[in-house]
Structure formats: C-alpha cells, structure tokens
Amino acid sequence: MSRTDYFDDPNAPKANSIVPAVTAFVVNDAGDVLLERRSDNGLWGMPGGAQEIGENIAGTVVREVLEETGILVDVVGLVGIFTDPGHVIAFSDGEVRQEFSLCFRARPVGGDIKVSSESLEVRWVPRAEIESLDIQPTARRRMEEAFRDSPVPQIS
Numbered sequence: 001m002s003r004t005d006y007f008d009d010p011n012a013p014k015a016n017s018i019v020p021a022v023t024a025f026v027v028n029d030a031g032d033v034l035l036e037r038r039s040d041n042g043l044w045g046m047p048g049g050a051q052e053i054g055e056n057i058a059g060t061v062v063r064e065v066l067e068e069t070g071i072l073v074d075v076v077g078l079v080g081i082f083t084d085p086g087h088v089i090a091f092s093d094g095e096v097r098q099e100f101s102l103c104f105r106a107r108p109v110g111g112d113i114k115v116s117s118e119s120l121e122v123r124w125v126p127r128a129e130i131e132s133l134d135i136q137p138t139a140r141r142r143m144e145e146a147f148r149d150s151p152v153p154q155i156s
Contacts, residue, residue: 001092003040007137008086015088015098022057023048023139024065024106025079025146032124033143034108035133036068039120045139048101049118061104069122070114073106079146080154087138103142 006012023046026034037044049064051057058075065073080103087099113122125133130143145154 001040003092004090005041005136005138006088006090012088013090013096015085016094016096018098018100020051020057020060021049021101022051022061022064023101023103023142024061024073024075025103025143026065026071026073026106026108028108028124030124030126032126033130034065034069034071035123035125035130035135036115036119037121039118041136042120042134043139044125044133044135046103046142047119048103057102058104061106065106066111068116068118070111070116071108072110074109075104075106077105078153079103079105079142080156082138082142082154082156084138084156099138101138101142103146105146 025046034047035044036047047065047068051060061075062073065071082099082101082103084099089097115122
C-alpha cells in the first residue's frame, strides 16, 4: 500500500481517521540512529507503525521495530506526542489519517538488521549523515526533539 504525506497543504484530502501510532528513536552505543527507507514512500524515517488491538503501546514499539528492521529493543523513554492536524497521510486504500504519533526512545538489545516488506533499506546512520538523507519533515522534527534529549516530552 502506498502513502502520500501532506504537511499544512490546503489541497490535502480531509482526514477520515485517527490511529494511535508509534515511532522509535533507537540509538546504538556508537551514537548511530536506526533508520529505514520506507517501501511505501521511498523516504527515510524511524521504524514504527500503528498499535494493534490487544497490545500496549510499548509492545507496539518493540513489535514494529523488530518487524521492520530485525532489531529487538527495550523502550526507555518518551520523546514526545505529535498530533499535528496539518499532517495527514493519504493511503492508496482511501484512508486519510490525521497524525497521532508517540515517539519513544529505545535501545537495541539484540537481533540483526534486515529489510522487510515495509523497508527498502535499513541501517545504522551516524548523526552527521542524517541531514543528507531524504527524510519526511515530521520524522526529521521527531529526531530533532530526540537529539535535544529533554527530560520533558514534546507535546504538539
């Protein structure tokens, strides 16, 4: 399924759903960030996805990171809650979702990097290289917040 992200675009389609979703800011001991190039839009971002019925939100983070990257993580904190109504995501099945994303800090505890059906490429990216990647604006904003390392989560 493909997707198109709209950011404060007056021509964006009207949202018809809100779904709790997560992203994971995963940093290894070298300070590199776990990123994937998504198969649905070709852009780089942090692993993540929608919460499923029957799981808690930390479980969503662990499942999504493992499914999309092959890396097992422990959730260690909250970067922020991002609910900008100006960011909508139009999916090829007709769903148009308003952003509702919780970005968590996580640390790798096992696994090996692998691509999935949701990722074209997965790798540990040094912080100095992040600026040169084609990253969606909301993912870049979440990473900026994560690098600030504030003890108080961002709420927007």
